[in-house]
Amino acid sequence: MQKILLIGQVLSFDGTPFETGIDAARYERRGGVLIRDGKIAATGPAEAMRQDHPEADIVDHGDKLILAGxxxxxxxxxxxxxxxxxxxxxxxxxxxxxxxxxxxxxxxxxxxxxxxxxxxxxxxxxxxxxxxxxxxxxxxxxxxxxxxxxxxxxxxxxxxxxxxxxxxxxxxxxxxxxxxxxxxxxxxxxxxxxxxxxxxxxxxxxxxxxxxxxxxxxxxxxxxxxxxxxxxxxxxxxxxxxxxxxxxxxxxxxxxxxxxxxxxxxxxxxxxxxxxxxxxxxxxxxxxxxxxxxxxxxxxxxxxxxxxxxxxxxxxxxxxxxxxxxxxxxxxxxxxxxxxxxxxxxxxxxxxxxxxxxxxxxxLRMEDKIGNIAQGMEADLVVLDLESTPDIAQRAARANDIWEAVFPTIMMGDDRAIAATYIGGRQSQGPASVSTQ
Structure with missing residues (x-):
């Protein structure tokens, strides 16, 4: 049973930010997402995830942002x-x-x-x-x-x-x-x-x-x-x-x-x-x-x-x-x-x-399957490069928090910002291999 551990900045939600503000967001500066059999098996701080799952193949996305597809x-x-x-x-x-x-x-x-x-x-x-x-x-x-x-x-x-x-x-x-x-x-x-x-x-x-x-x-x-x-x-x-x-x-x-x-x-x-x-x-x-x-x-x-x-x-x-x-x-x-x-x-x-x-x-009434990073969800994910172009990178370099870092990509980003796309835990877009042990 293959396990894949994705590492990077990780963003998920445990509520709607329209109701509770940004407190609904869960952000890990250096987080991990464990994928098994096409689903998310666990999430948490990257180093703890490495120690808990030494058998997993590691894909380290560095400072890129991992979120639901x-x-x-x-x-x-x-x-x-x-x-x-x-x-x-x-x-x-x-x-x-x-x-x-x-x-x-x-x-x-x-x-x-x-x-x-x-x-x-x-x-x-x-x-x-x-x-x-x-x-x-x-x-x-x-x-x-x-x-x-x-x-x-x-x-x-x-x-x-x-x-x-x-x-x-x-x-x-x-x-x-x-x-x-x-x-x-x-x-x-x-x-x-x-x-x-x-x-x-x-x-x-x-x-x-x-x-x-x-x-x-x-x-x-x-x-x-x-x-x-x-x-x-x-x-x-x-x-x-x-x-x-x-x-x-x-x-x-x-x-x-x-x-x-x-x-x-x-x-x-x-x-x-x-x-x-x-x-x-x-x-x-x-x-x-x-x-x-x-x-x-x-x-x-x-x-x-x-x-x-x-x-x-x-x-x-x-x-x-x-x-x-x-x-x-x-x-x-x-x-x-x-x-x-x-x-x-x-x-x-x-x-x-x-x-x-x-x-x-x-x-779509599919919030139990897709749209978030949580245990049991389908492992459909996107990895965003928050410095994909020079104009985005120079603005992101001045960011004081994750929201200032990601907003230039929202406003000016295109397909160059998509570092990887995962469908059911399988990488469909991005470099063929960025795995390390």
Whole structure:
């Protein structure tokens, strides 16, 4: 039974820093993380861990920072190739870039190529768990799960469902085929290895009430699945929804009326929420997913992190690739900080790192498996080089504590800051061997 002992600076959490401040963080200046059988077996001061586990293979990361791998709670892997396409509003952006690209995923070879590319890119940025929309094509789901399974990676994904004529030809299914295809994919993949299925209506404007009803029924039959969709991203989108669903009390009601509102729901963006929507989302303990680079890139608006956190909502963080303009959760944290500043709500580095790890895991209801460094957790880890570029290094050299040391990497870091990525205890990114005895 192989044991691996990682040594470096170690950061973990025993609570949420939004509630208890930085006291929720646990920091070891020279710490150890013992990995056995793909899970974290023990943590503690490095020298004590060396003495207690002399049989372990040691990987000494020096002054680099070891923390839980990043958890991206909302992405569109089929949009990998169109990331950073020139600015449009949401509906124009979908029609100009997204929908034409998604029509290509009927081809299993193309879906496999983009799946591999996307997972390579995200691992290079230290992301170990992703939640992704696929396309209407079952081939897109098969390719994504197959690629993730081969890597031993934890992912959540689902077939995107769209049957309304607001979606283009070639990207429409039906209420019945959405149910049938989703059920077949769910029964094949959900719970296999580290794979989870998410029931996935794209959003109300591209689904008829009949399709939403069918997907609500499927969720009722499989309540252990997550459900992902979009909510209140842009004001013109909300007006569009109200024109298509004139009987609905608000945008959220288009989901609630069809069995698509309860715990396990992941509602992307949630920027322009009405008071009733906030109250209902909190009452059912659903999850809101903040997508800051997307919200600024497409001009959607400013998420109310301070107000929603204070009200007790579950909130995750996400790149929203490719409406989001980066694959990096570091850049995503930086954008969340910038939006917080505009809203006069400074977000501390501890809070940003918590959002990108334990907070997103909590939003997925997987906080018992991923998102933190603690005994029994899955050994998905990222190692950050806090001096990855000259500009970052010169600022970090002036740091008085770990938060001043890590904040320049949050604000200016990219894939060069990712010294290593571990999936299930196996190094997937970084130098091939840094082991010593």
């Amino acid at each position: 990043f958890v991206d709670a909302h992405a569109h892997y089929p949009q990998t190739g169109i990331i950073a396409s020139w600015g449009k509003r949401l509906i124009d952006w979908l029609n100009s870039y997204t929908f034409p690209e998604e029509t290509r995923f009927f081809d299993p070879a193309y879906a496999a190529e983009i799946s591999e590319r996307y997972l390579d890119l995200t691992l290079a940025h230290g992301t170990t768990t992703v939640v992704s929309y696929c396309t209407i094509h079952p081939t897109s789901v098969e390719a994504f799960f197959t690629a993730a399974q081969a890597r031993g990676q934890r992912v959540v994904a689902g077939k995107t469902c769209m049957d309304r004529d607001t979606a283009p030809d070639g990207l429409r299914d039906s209420a019945q085929s959405a149910y049938d295809d989703s059920k077949a994919l769910l029964e094949k993949w959900h719970g296999v290895d580290r794979l989870s299925y998410a029931i996935t209506p794209r959003f109300s404007p591209t689904s008829t009430p009949e399709q939403l009803n069918a997907l609500g029924a499927l969720w009722g039959e499989h309540p252990d699945c997550l459900m992902q969709t979009h909510l209140s991203e842009q004001v013109d989108e909300i007006a569009w929804v109200k024109s298509l669903y004139p009987q609905a009390r608000d945008y959220l009601d288009t989901y609630e009326a069809h069995g698509l509102l309860r715990p396990g729901g992941l509602y992307g963006h949630a920027i322009h929420l009405e008071d009733r929507e906030k109250d209902r989302l909190k009452e059912v303990d659903a999850s809101l997913i903040h997508c800051p680079t997307s919200n600024t890139f497409i001009g959607s608006g400013l998420f109310d992190m301070g107000g929603l956190m204070a009200a007790g909502h579950r909130i995750g963080l996400a790149t929203d690739t490719g409406g989001g303009s980066s694959f990096s959760m570091l850049r995503t944290m930086a954008a969340a900080y910038e939006i917080g500043q505009i809203r006069h709500n400074p977000i501390h580095p501890a809070q940003l790192l918590w959002l990108a790890t334990a907070g997103s895991a909590r939003a």
